[in-house]
Amino acid sequence: xxxxxxxxxxxxxxxxxxxxxxxxxxxxxxxxxxxxxxxxxxxxxxxxxxxxxxxxxxxxxxxxxxxxxxxxxxxxxxxxxxxxxxxxxxxxxxxxxxxxxxxxxxxxxxxxxxxxxxxxxxxxxxxxxxxxxxxxxxxxxxxxxxxxxxxxxxxxxxxxxxxxxxxxxxxxxxxxxxxxxxxxxxxxxxxxxxxxxxxxxxxxxxxxxxxxxxxxxxxxxxxxxxxxxxxxxxxxxxxxxxxxxxxxxxxxxxxxxxxxxxxxxxxxxxxxxxxxx
Amino acid sequence: xxxxxxxxxxxxxxxxxxxxxxxxxxxxxxxxxxxxxxxxxxxxxxxxxxxxxxxxxxxxxxxxxxxxxxxxxxxxxxxxxxxxxxxxxxxxxxxxxxxxxxxxxxxxxxxxxxxxxxxxxxxxxxxxxxxxxxxxxxxxxxxxxxxxxxxxxxxxxxxxxxxxxxxxxxxxxxxxxxxxxxxxxxxxxxxxxxxxxxxxxxxxxxxxxxxxxxxxxxxxxxxxxxxxxxxxxxxxxxxxxxxxxxxxxxxxxxxxxxxxxxxxxxxxxxxxxxxxxxxxxxxxxxxxxxxxxxx
Numbered sequence: 001x002x003x004x005x006x007x008x009x010x011x012x013x014x015x016x017x018x019x020x021x022x023x024x025x026x027x028x029x030x031x032x033x034x035x036x037x038x039x040x041x042x043x044x045x046x047x048x049x050x051x052x053x054x055x056x057x058x059x060x061x062x063x064x065x066x067x068x069x070x071x072x073x074x075x076x077x078x079x080x081x082x083x084x085x086x087x088x089x090x091x092x093x094x095x096x097x098x099x100x101x102x103x104x105x106x107x108x109x110x111x112x113x114x115x116x117x118x119x120x121x122x123x124x125x126x127x128x129x130x131x132x133x134x135x136x137x138x139x140x141x142x143x144x145x146x147x148x149x150x151x152x153x154x155x156x157x158x159x160x161x162x163x164x165x166x167x168x169x170x171x172x173x174x175x176x177x178x179x180x181x182x183x184x185x186x187x188x189x190x191x192x193x194x195x196x197x198x199x200x201x202x203x204x205x206x207x208x209x210x211x212x213x214x215x216x217x218x219x220x221x222x223x224x225x226x227x228x229x230x231x232x233x234x235x236x237x238x239x240x241x242x243x244x245x246x247x248x249x250x251x252x253x254x255x256x257x258x259x260x261x262x263x264x265x266x267x268x269x270x271x272x273x274x275x276x277x
Numbered sequence: 278x279x280x281x282x283x284x285x286x287x288x289x290x291x292x293x294x295x296x297x298x299x300x301x302x303x304x305x306x307x308x309x310x311x312x313x314x315x316x317x318x319x320x321x322x323x324x325x326x327x328x329x330x331x332x333x334x335x336x337x338x339x340x341x342x343x344x345x346x347x348x349x350x351x352x353x354x355x356x357x358x359x360x361x362x363x364x365x366x367x368x369x370x371x372x373x374x375x376x377x378x379x380x381x382x383x384x385x386x387x388x389x390x391x392x393x394x395x396x397x398x399x400x401x402x403x404x405x406x407x408x409x410x411x412x413x414x415x416x417x418x419x420x421x422x423x424x425x426x427x428x429x430x431x432x433x434x435x436x437x438x439x440x441x442x443x444x445x446x447x448x449x450x451x452x453x454x455x456x457x458x459x460x461x462x463x464x465x466x467x468x469x470x471x472x473x474x475x476x477x478x479x480x481x482x483x484x485x486x487x488x489x490x491x492x493x494x495x496x497x498x499x500x501x502x503x504x505x506x507x508x509x510x511x512x513x514x515x516x517x518x519x520x521x522x523x524x525x526x527x528x529x530x531x532x533x534x535x536x537x538x539x540x541x542x543x544x545x546x547x548x549x550x551x552x553x554x555x556x557x558x559x560x561x562x563x564x565x566x567x568x569x570x571x572x
Binding site for chain 1: 279280281282283284288291292295296298299301302305306307308309310311313324369370373374376378384385387388389390391392393394395396397398399401402403404406411413416444447448449452453455456476501504505507508511527530531535540543547548550551554555
């Protein structure tokens with residue numbers, strides 16, 4: 001009797017704490033939505049439900065910034081980044097997991113060693129090189145590095161490839177399949193969960209990235225991405241919160257919608273990377 | 278002997294092709310860049326006039342540069358507040374979610390939401406919440422009878438930014454800790470309960486030792502994230518076009534490198550940042566031997 005009473009009390013405390021914490025987590029999002037649908041004149045009313053509700057801010061956004069273009073640019077850069085990572089990381093991962101060759105272990109350790117190199121150390125020489133190549137002010141520096149593999153993605157996929165029994169590849173080999181064939185027809189289809197996790201990371205990382213586009217496309221509204229566009233709007237429209245919240249809402253809406261439908265991939269991807277590291 | 282398939286005849290070229298992007302990335306993207314940064318740190322260069330070799334002067338200049346000291350001090354204070362807060366809050370949420378309760382996947386989504394959201398968009402909402410005269414937070418404080426706080430003034434901005442960074446990272450830590458907690462065999466708890474252990478004993482002598490590997494992993498990841506934090510700081514503390522009320526090392530690298538085009542000094546600062554992260558990671562791995570429990 002006392003034990004089940006204790007459990008009941010602890011359960012109540014657990015739910016209360018989780019709900020309170022949950023309100024802190026979603027509160028800013030709710031406030032964003034609430035403000036975005038208020039009339040500019042009503043921005044300082046603290047009522048949660050906008051009265052009257054309006055879509056005026058969203059219509060105005062398009063006259064302030066080329067929002068459609070910014071969104072398309074972000075989408076294009078994030079898609080290219082994702083394709084580049086999926087392709088080149090899985091290629092490298094296959095070689096490290098399945099192919100036997102000299103220097104394999106040394107190369108793999110060198111690759112893992114790059115995890116220790118902070119991003120900030122590489123941005124300066126990269127900037128100098130892209131500028132010398134005449135690519136400053138274009139989108140190329142935002143997605144090209146994704147086509148050069150990378151320790152995180154290669155490691156993630158390789159660990160998954162290692163769970164596929166080698167007998168499968170050996171049997172295909174006996175039947176005369178080439179390495180490329182084994183990669184394409186056996187390993188890639190079987191590694192869908194890991195590929196999905198890497199796709200999510202790559203797309204999100206690129207869509208939300210501020211620093212890289214800020215360096216290469218700090219002010220060109222026809223070329224740059226959403227985060228830079230929003231931060232430029234922050235400077236020009238400071239104090240006009242209804243418009244800024246509408247802009248913020250539009251930039252996160254696509255990600256949130258995808259997140260609600262595919263949250264399994266997002267969350268399991270994080271767990272996959274954490275446990276296997 | 279390695280396990281694996283041996284490439285036959287012309288297949289060697291295919292293997293090279295598969296590995297080529299990785300090799301290019303290793304040579305140019307990673308190790309080449311580090312060498313280039315070391316090289317650039319020995320020059321004075323504004324990208325317009327030819328670079329001028331000045332030896333280690335960029336580093337000796339940093340030793341007496343007060344704005345660099347300020348950035349360094351902000352970064353260290355940021356990290357040493359942020360890391361414990363993230364660990365404690367995400368571990369707490371994970372422990373709560375690991376009790377046998379309903380709606381676990383709903384709560385997971387709620388706590389994970391900030392992780393997937395653009396820091397710029399969310400940073401703008403926090404700017405609005407923190408705003409001095411009109412913000413939601415001061416409205417609540419005044420409503421409760423308090424005095425309005427200047428959240429983003431120079432005294433408070435560091436703390437305000439840390440809170441937002443913690444808020445944005447709880448979800449990720451929670452997932453890592455949940456995975457760690459679910460890996461603990463149930464019979465450990467059952468055996469201890471038979472012996473009459475209390476909930477606190479279970480936590481102190483089973484849960485805590487067995488998730489030290491997750492805590493270790495999360496501490497390293499959070500420390501690296503803390504030293505590289507940029508986006509919320511950029512949105513919340515920017516004044517004018519390029520200064521900040523609480524500049525951090527990354528902010529200072531960004532400003533010196535890409536606003537003032539002091540490539541040498543920015544390279545030197547990036548190397549200092551890398552050295553700090555490297556040394557801290559080594560220290561953690563040393564401590565790991567004593568503090569982390571592996572089955």
